[in-house]
Amino acid sequence: MKLNEATAHEILELIRQEKATPQQAFDAVLDQVQAKDDHIRAYVRLFLNENRWDPATARVPIPIGIKDNICIKGEPTTCCSRILGGFKPPYDATVIEKLKKTGAMLVGSTNMDEFAFGSSTENSCYGPTRNPWDPGRVPGGSSGGSAAAVASDQAIWALGSDTGGSIRQPAAFCGVVGLKPTYGRVSRYGLVAFASSLDQIGPIAKDVQDAAMLLGIIAGYDERDSTSADVLVPDYTKALIKDVKGLKIGIPKEYFVAGIDPDVKEAIMAAIEVLRGKGAIFEDVSLPHTEYAIATYYIVATAEASSNLARYDGVQYGLRRQPPQVRKTPLIDMYEETRDLGFGNEAKRRIMLGTYSLSSGYYDDYYLKGLKVRTLIKQDFDRVFEKFDAIITPTAPTTAFKMGEKIADPLSMYLSDVYTISANLSGIPAISIPCGFSKEHLPIGLQILAKPFGEQMLFRIAYTYEQSTPWHKKRPPL
Amino acid sequence: MMPAMEQRYETVIGLEVHLQFSTQTKIFCGCANVFGQQANSQTCPVCLGLPGALPVLNQKALEYAIKVALALDCRINTLVKFDRKNYYYPDLPKGYQISQYDKPIAQDGHLLVADENGTTKRIGIKRAHLEEDAGKLIHDDQTNSSFVDYNRTGTPLMEIVSEPDLRSAKEAYDYLQALKLTLQYLHVSDCDMEKGSLRCDANVSLRIKGTSSFGTKVEIKNMNSFKAVRAALEFEERRQQEILVSGARVVQETRLWNDAKALTLPMRSKEEAHDYRYFPEPDLVPFVLEESMIASIRCSVPELPRAKYERLRQTYGLSEYDTNIIAADQDIADFFEACAKLYGDTKKIANWLSGPLLQEMNARKVGLKDMRVTPQDFIVLLQKMAENVLSNLAAKETLKYMLDTGKGAVLVIEERGLAQLSDSAALIKIVEDVICQNESVVQSIRAGKESAVGFLVGQAMRQSQGKANPKMIGAIIRNKLLGSSITEAY
Structure with missing residues (x-):
């Protein structure tokens, strides 16, 4: 087995046994990037040597890809947007500091939808990433580059960010494990904000154990992020037990209605049977406000985004453009020209949506109402988790769709996040793990949700399922 | 008969005061909160608003805000919540x-404001909130370009909004003075309008006297001193009056005070058409203030100027004039009370504090804390005057040397030989000299022009280099020229 095809825990074991060195692991990954990434395009850039890793601190020397919206000191961080062209943060995000301390090996910045706006990684100023399972299909998004890098063995680990499903949906589409932690579990300091009340950084990995290890490294309270939670970080690898006997798991009926691909439904039902066979108890539950989740999300998320993206005005960093002739005033001309050239269509769409719903006269009907419905959606989950240990759903209603299929139809693109959005609105943790393939041999993702700070429950159920099935061992035909 | 047209109107003013807190660090990051540093030297990813940076509330700024709230008798919202005010500007x-x-x-506080006649008026405080200051634009006319200095960005600000309770420019001025004094007592800001740590905008409208609805208001900005506030409001009052008297309507707008031209000019209307799209700041989680925190801050609120004024007046029987001066500075008030414990003539203490000592402070441009005199020394000085050891003039001289050297009164009097000449023989000698040298004046006194005695006293004082006891000199002259008894005179 080539080292880049191994999992993190396998590599660590080989290093411990002195059968491999960190450098060999890193080189194997770089070789794969050299060989495959012209085709896959998971990375938008590779890091400078001095920023990659420090052998002196390499306790956990695992090659990792970083989504292009997480700040790394001295490396361009652009969110795959022209407007941040040339921007190099003078500081490391908290998760990067933590990774550097454990000696992780930073490979490069992974592709994404511009500012994480999208579900296909097609909204990137660098062009799309291909799905390793089918180069004509999207890897999902917005963390499509991270998921594709892990799926194609161009990274052992990757960091993604998840605002409405941006880690889980691409993980599902690419056949890897992706976790959105509880809101506040991982510091957002240094994550370029899309929607501050929804964003979380999380791990993308080849199996559940690797995801648990990576979460253990990046999680924890950070005094620089007022929204991070001062909750002790447990040893997540201790939650990797093959036992779900007696666990009560809910199946929300609202998630199995029209729009779901029959192959997906079949795979989820089969997964439920696997877990039932291991002793889990399944019951139908209701999350009655599910149908409002997408509408609520696109009000709350775009409102916050419209404000978060206001800073890209050409004044201090990134792109600046002045039209050849004065139109209004030099300053307003500069703002307009810069933002017109700097942002892609989806970014502009979301800025306009958000600006609209925050405008005077509309605020109460849109933003305020959105916040109220958000509370109702959260209460749906609170009620279920009073009696249930977890909820199981598909990660996405379909498998990976074709490139270009939905890019002209934003509404159908938004619907691909229908199962993932509620976890962000509620702040609860959710994981996507591979649970089979469609007839077209495309990966299908199983989503497990738990109550806030219930990551250990997610790992336990996911691990039990994974260890009973072959899916996580499958590699795409590259 | 109808009152004159302009007397039919009543002015309605509300002030918005922005106060910069003098906390060590900025409101949402650890950068130093200092004035006058090299441009952009006091910045970090947070106050520069770099992608990914997040705000963390400075607890000290919160404490200062609560302190101000308590001092202005406000109701405190125990749910601390922040919002984003969205607008574009390079700073x-x-x-x-x-x-x-x-x-x-x-919310819902008030401040008692006294005018010079001692009449107090209650001015409502509608609200006061915490926010961050913006940066500063620096325009370079030579290259026709603008630069941004972000040092000020993130300075903690408190915006204090009065109710529209002010009825004249003078009243607004008095309110601003009283507010500044109260804020100074709290030690939360240096309250310096020239440095911009205290800034003031005003809303001005006129209405027909006796009506309760408000007229169209005009916002006035860019008033950079107390004098400017008063002048701008007086100007605006007249301007609106003229408009109304002529039958026209006041336009709702923002106007900028131009200090050089002494008038207000409209701001370009484009710059004020804002929809700020406020919404809750998602990066700062709302939290509830602990009652114990408010209680401990309440303990740190000192006696406030108005209360101090009343107490000083009542306890020490001081004049309004002296009390105003003493209560206008916490250090002076403390100094006064320390002196009053040591010496019974509080009137004298007050006079010498509000007179010579204050003059010396002003001349030296320092606060009382930097003056090299203790209440004990100051009392000795006053005692020496009472004992006729020092003349008024010599006492001032003594004080000056005391402040220059930091030495006590007794030592200074001795070193400088400032003790009053009360030795009759020596004084008689001086008077005799003066009488010889001023023949014609002596004649006129003898002829009945008694007022000219003062002139001779002055001459004698000069000859004694200020050391002579002026009362004794006067008595000796009268005795010599008019035959009155010496003892009677003093």
Whole structure:
């Protein structure tokens, strides 16, 4: 087995046994990037040597890809947007500091939808990433580059960010494990904000154990992020037990209605049977406000985004453009020209949506109402988790769709996040793990949700399922 | 008969005061909160609004805000919540200002404001909230370009909004003075309008006297001193009056005070058409203030100027004039009370504090804390005057040397030989000299022009280099020229 095809825990074991060195692991990954990434395009850039890793601190020397919206000191961080062209943060995000301390090996910045706006990684100023399972299909998004890098063995680990499903949906589409932690579990300091009340950084990995290890490294309270939670970080690898006997798991009926691909439904039902066979108890539950989740999300998320993206005005960093002739005033001309050239269509769409719903006269009907419905959606989950240990759903209603299929139809693109959005609105943790393939041999993702700070429950159920099935061992035909 | 047209109107003014807190660090990051440093030297990813940076509330700024709220008798909103105020300007690096919108930290307070006749009026404080200051634009006319200095970005600000309770420019001025004094007592800001640590905007409208609805208001900005506030408001009052008297309507707008031209001019209307799109700041989690925190801050609020004024007047029987001066500075008031414990003639203490000592402070441009005199020394000085050891003039001289050297009164009097000449023989000698040298004046006194005695006293004082006891000199002259008894005179 080539080292880049191994999992993190396998590599660590080989290093411990002195059968491999960190450098060999890193080189194997770089070789794969050299060989495959012209085709896959998971990375938008590779890091400078001095920023990659420090052998002196390499306790956990695992090659990792970083989504292009997480700040790394001295490396361009652009969110795959022209407007941040040339921007190099003078500081490391908290998760990067933590990774550097454990000696992780930073490979490069992974592709994404511009500012994480999208579900296909097609909204990137660098062009799309291909799905390793089918180069004509999207890897999902917005963390499509991270998921594709892990799926194609161009990274052992990757960091993604998840605002409405941006880690889980691409993980599902690419056949890897992706976790959105509880809101506040991982510091957002240094994550370029899309929607501050929804964003979380999380791990993308080849199996559940690797995801648990990576979460253990990046999680924890950070005094620089007022929204991070001062909750002790447990040893997540201790939650990797093959036992779900007696666990009560809910199946929300609202998630199995029209729009779901029959192959997906079949795979989820089969997964439920696997877990039932291991002793889990399944019951139908209701999350009655599910149908409002997408509408609520696109009000709350775009409102916050419209404000978060206001800073890209050409004044201090990134792109600046002045039209050849004065139109209004030099300053307003500069703002307009810069933002017109700097942002892609989806970014502009979301800025306009958000600006609209925050405008005077509309605020109460849109933003305020959105916040109220958000509370109702959260209460749906609170009620279920009073009696249930977890909820199981598909990660996405379909498998990976074709490139270009939905890019002209934003509404159908938004619907691909229908199962993932509620976890962000509620702040609860959710994981996507591979649970089979469609007839077209495309990966299908199983989503497990738990109550806030219930990551250990997610790992336990996911691990039990994974260890009973072959899916996580499958590699795409590259 | 109808009153004159302009007397039919009543002025309605509300002030918005922005106060910069003098906390060590900025409101949402650890950068030093200092004035006058090299441009952009006091910045970090947070106050520069760099992508990914997040705000963390400075607890000290919160404490200061609560202190101000308590001093202004406000109701405190125990749910601390911040909002984003969205607008574009190059000095605002995030494209929004973190402020407080629907839950200001303080609401419904008031301040008692006295005019020079001692009449007090209660001015309502509508709200006061915490927010971050913006940066500063620096325009270079030579290259026709603008630069941004972000050092000021993130300085903690408290915006204090009065009710429209002010009825004249003078009243607004008095309110601003009283507010400044109260804020100075709290030690939360240096309250310096020239440095911009205290800034003031005004809303001005006129209405027909006796009506309760408001006229169209005009916002006045760019008033950079107390004098400018008063002048701008007086100007605006007249301007609106003329408009109304002529039958026209006042336009709702923002006007800028031009100090050089002494008038207000309209701001370009484009710059004020704002929809700030306030919404809750998602990067700062709302939290509830502990009652114990408010209680401990309440203990740190000192006796406030108005209360101090009343107490000093009542306890020591001081004049309004002296009390105003003493209560206008906490250090002076403390100094006064320390002196009053040591010496019974509080009137004398007050006179010498508000007179010579204050003059010396002004001349030296320092506060009382930097003056090299203790209450004990100061009392010795006053005692020496009472004992006729020092003349008024010599006492001032002594004080000056005391402040220059830091030495006590007794030592200074001795070293400088400032003790009064009360030795009759020596004084008689001086008077005799003066009489010889001023023949014609002597004649006129003898002829009945008694008022000219003062002139001779002055001459004698000069000859004694200020050391002579002027009362004795006067008595000796009268005795010599008019035959009155010496003892009678003093």
